[in-house]
Amino acid sequence: MTTARAQLHDIGGRRAWVIWVVAVTVYMLAVFHRSSLGVAGLIALDRFSITGTELAFFTVLQLVVYAGMQVPVGVLLDRYGSRALLISGLVMMTLAQLAFAFTTSFGAAVVARALVGAGDAMVFVSVLRLVSAWFLVRQGSMLAQVTGLVGQMGAIIAAAPLSLVLHEFGWTKAFAGVSMIGVPLLVATACLVKDSPYERSEVVRVKVRALANSVRLVWGNPGTRLGMWSHFTSQFSMTVFALLWGYPFLVAGQGLTSREAGVLLTVMTAWVMVSGVVLGRLVSVVPFYRSWIVVGIVLAIATTWSVVLLWPGPAPMWLLVVLVCVTGSGGPASMVGFDLARSFTPAESLGRANGLVNIGGFVASLATMAAIGVILDLLEPRGADFYTLADFRVALCAQYAFWALGVVQILRYRRSAVAHLERLHPGAVEAMKRGEPFVHPGFNDREGV
Structure with a gap:
C-alpha cells in the first residue's frame, strides 16, 4: 500500500515551474544534439570520407538507439527517478558530442552518435514524469504539449545558428563549444530538480527478478x-x-x-x-x-x-x-x-x-x-x-x-x-x-x- 507522505512544496507552485524550466531546457538541448548533424551533413561527408548512405546511417542509428532504449529507460526511471536520468543523459550527451567534435574516424563518430541517442532517450520521458508529479492533472495535458513544442526550439537552433557557427569556427570548435552547454545545465539539474513535491520520492525500488513481470x-x-x-x-x-x-x-x-x-x-x-x-x-x-x-x-x-x-x-x-x-x-x-x-x-x-x-x-x-x-x-x-x-x-x-x-x-x-x-x-x-x-x-x- 502507498504510505502517506508529507508535502513539502505546492503542486503547480513556484518550485514546480523552476523544475520544469530546467528540465525542459535539458530536453531542448537533447533535441538540439539530435538534430545537430542535419546542417553539418556536407561537412561530415568530407570530414569522414563517407557516402550519402553512410551519412544517413547516423540518423537511422540514433533513432534505433533511442527507440531501443525506451523500455530500459522506463524501468530505470521508475527505479531511480527523473533527476538521476536527466543527469545521466546530460553527461552522456555532453561527452558524446565532445568526442564527435574531435574524432575523424567514421567508426568512432558512429559510436559517439549512438551515445547521443542513448542520452537523448533518457530525457523526454523524465520530463514527462516531472510534469505528472509536480502539476495538476488538468495542467498536465497542456504542459506535455508545451514541453514538446519548446523542445522543438532545439531543432530550430540546430539549423541556422549552428550552421553559422560551423562555417565561422569549423567542425571541432563548433561541436566542442555546443557540447559544453550541457555543463551549466548539469549543475542546474543537480541543484534544482527534485523528483517529487513530497518528503519521500515516489521512486519504486523494483527488484531485478520482478522487472519482466512489471513491464508485462x-x-x-x-x-x-x-x-x-x-x-x-x-x-x-x-x-x-x-x-x-x-x-x-x-x-x-x-x-x-x-x-x-x-x-x-x-x-x-x-x-x-x-x-x-x-x-x-x-x-x-x-x-x-x-x-x-x-x-x-x-x-x-x-x-x-x-x-x-x-x-x-x-x-x-x-x-x-x-x-x-x-x-x-x-x-x-x-x-x-x-x-x-x-x-x-x-x-x-x-x-x-x-x-x-x-x-x-x-x-x-x-x-x-x-x-x-x-x-x-x-x-x-x-x-x-x-x-x-x-x-x-x-x-x-x-x-x-x-x-x-x-x-x-x-x-x-x-x-x-x-x-x-x-x-x-x-x-x-x-x-x-x-x-x-x-x-x-x-x-x-x-x-x-
Missing part, C-alpha cells in the same frame, strides 16, 4: 497500448518528412529550390508549436475523446497527402504549405499518447508506460523511412540524383500501410480501454465524458489484461 503488467494494460498506437500512427509522417525524405521530395520531386524547401521545413516547425498549444487545451477539456482527436488528425494527414500525390504535376506552393502544416500536426497528436497512458497508469509505473508509448512513433518512423528508401531504390537503381516526382509518388504511398494499421489498432484498443475502465474503475468513463480528468489510483492484480 504495464504493457498488458489496454491504455498503454492505446497510447502506443496513438503515438505510432500520428508521429511517423512528420518525423520521416522532417528528418529524411521531406527535403528530397520537395527539391527533387516538387522542383523547389533548397531555400524554398528549407522555408517549408521551418513553417512545419512553427506550425507544430502553434497547433501543440491548441491541441493541449482541447484534450484537457474533452479527455474522453482524445483518441478520436488523434484519429481525426491522422485522417487529415492521409487526405492531404492523397491530394498532393494525386495532383497533376508538381503541387502549387499553397498546397505544399498546407501539407507541411497538416503533417506537422502529427507531432502534437502523438503527445496525446502519453496523456492517454497516464489515465491508465499510477505514478510509480509511469516511466515504464511512457517508455513503451514512446517506442511506437520511432518504430513506425524507422520502418517507413526504410520502406520508402527500398521502394525508391527499386524504382531508380541509379541513385538519388535520378529520383523523379513519379518515383516519390509511389514510394511515399508506403505511409498508407502504417496509417491503416495504426488507425485499426487505435479503434481496437479504444474499445478495450473504455471497457477496462468501466470494469475496474466505475465512474471513470462518466467523469471523463463530463470533461473531468481521471487520476489512476494504482494497479491491482487485474490491471494487466
Whole structure:
C-alpha cells in the first residue's frame, strides 16, 4: 500500500515551474544534439570520407538507439527517478558530442552518435514524469504539449545558428563549444530538480527478478497500448518528412529550390508549436475523446497527402504549405499518447508506460523511412540524383500501410480501454465524458489484461 507522505512544496507552485524550466531546457538541448548533424551533413561527408548512405546511417542509428532504449529507460526511471536520468543523459550527451567534435574516424563518430541517442532517450520521458508529479492533472495535458513544442526550439537552433557557427569556427570548435552547454545545465539539474513535491520520492525500488513481470503488467494494460498506437500512427509522417525524405521530395520531386524547401521545413516547425498549444487545451477539456482527436488528425494527414500525390504535376506552393502544416500536426497528436497512458497508469509505473508509448512513433518512423528508401531504390537503381516526382509518388504511398494499421489498432484498443475502465474503475468513463480528468489510483492484480 502507498504510505502517506508529507508535502513539502505546492503542486503547480513556484518550485514546480523552476523544475520544469530546467528540465525542459535539458530536453531542448537533447533535441538540439539530435538534430545537430542535419546542417553539418556536407561537412561530415568530407570530414569522414563517407557516402550519402553512410551519412544517413547516423540518423537511422540514433533513432534505433533511442527507440531501443525506451523500455530500459522506463524501468530505470521508475527505479531511480527523473533527476538521476536527466543527469545521466546530460553527461552522456555532453561527452558524446565532445568526442564527435574531435574524432575523424567514421567508426568512432558512429559510436559517439549512438551515445547521443542513448542520452537523448533518457530525457523526454523524465520530463514527462516531472510534469505528472509536480502539476495538476488538468495542467498536465497542456504542459506535455508545451514541453514538446519548446523542445522543438532545439531543432530550430540546430539549423541556422549552428550552421553559422560551423562555417565561422569549423567542425571541432563548433561541436566542442555546443557540447559544453550541457555543463551549466548539469549543475542546474543537480541543484534544482527534485523528483517529487513530497518528503519521500515516489521512486519504486523494483527488484531485478520482478522487472519482466512489471513491464508485462504495464504493457498488458489496454491504455498503454492505446497510447502506443496513438503515438505510432500520428508521429511517423512528420518525423520521416522532417528528418529524411521531406527535403528530397520537395527539391527533387516538387522542383523547389533548397531555400524554398528549407522555408517549408521551418513553417512545419512553427506550425507544430502553434497547433501543440491548441491541441493541449482541447484534450484537457474533452479527455474522453482524445483518441478520436488523434484519429481525426491522422485522417487529415492521409487526405492531404492523397491530394498532393494525386495532383497533376508538381503541387502549387499553397498546397505544399498546407501539407507541411497538416503533417506537422502529427507531432502534437502523438503527445496525446502519453496523456492517454497516464489515465491508465499510477505514478510509480509511469516511466515504464511512457517508455513503451514512446517506442511506437520511432518504430513506425524507422520502418517507413526504410520502406520508402527500398521502394525508391527499386524504382531508380541509379541513385538519388535520378529520383523523379513519379518515383516519390509511389514510394511515399508506403505511409498508407502504417496509417491503416495504426488507425485499426487505435479503434481496437479504444474499445478495450473504455471497457477496462468501466470494469475496474466505475465512474471513470462518466467523469471523463463530463470533461473531468481521471487520476489512476494504482494497479491491482487485474490491471494487466
